[in-house]
């Protein structure tokens with residue numbers, strides 16, 4: 015009995031010593047890779063695939079608007095000390111180009127998911143839809159960067175991330191492959207739920223505060239009426255506003271979908287004008303403080319989105 019007691023003490027002591035020696039610089043864990051990410055779905059995929067071997071942290075604080083937030087120079091210094099910074103690109107993160115320039119001379123690997131053109135194309139019936147907003151400065155977005163909202167494109171993103179992690183840490187390749195496969199299954203399952211819930215809907219029009227949901231149009235025949243453009247700060251003209259209000263009346267739309275990370279006065283005005291109820295859709299770009307407290311992750315937030323879509327596409331006479 016006494017020997018057992020000493021063994022435990024000895025084991026604990028060894029753990030503490032091992033812990034201390036590997037924690038001389040950061041106090042996080044003994045993970046092999048420290049990865050910084052921009053939007054939350056990238057962090058989620060890194061954590062799911064990397065498992066114990068990575069710590070992943072988003073540079074976005076909870077609840078910020080991913081298009082407009084600028085990290086501090088202290089944040090950039092932290093990124094420089096990481097193993098990799100994985101971001102989306104395609105004009106999504108306002109700060110990404112500047113940050114990438116500043117970090118180019120550092121040892122941190124810069125990984126731009128959106129450099130893979132195929133993420134934005136393929137998948138069949140991608141007829142370009144009509145609400146392809148131009149921003150005020152006339153800059154035209156070539157690609158809709160919100161690829162993660164499509165579970166099938168999320169699989170492609172995860173595959174890119176898996177390959178990158180394997181390059182950074184080849185020892186754990188086998189583990190990454192198997193973690194990727196189980197994530198892929200979860201995402202296929204999620205896609206199936208979306209297909210099944212939405213296929214029988216007569217009207218699939220939704221009103222959203224910004225045009226983040228274009229991939230649901232392609233995948234699930236949802237039709238978004240977006241008040242703001244691809245970026246949350248592409249505001250509509252008076253003429254566009256009138257057109258949006260007319261459409262909501264014409265199609266008996268009962269709900270306006272607000273987002274988790276932006277308060278939008280224009281959307282509120284429209285809601286008041288047409289007397290619609292509000293629901294909350296989650297663009298997943300950043301989680302809120304309460305999402306994190308509740309332990310909500312990519313899958314559970316997307317399942318909640320599906321409930322919202324189900325409600326928003328049910329018309330009064332159905």
Ligand SMILES: [Zn+2]
Nearest residue numbers: 226244245246
């Ligand atoms: Zn957006």
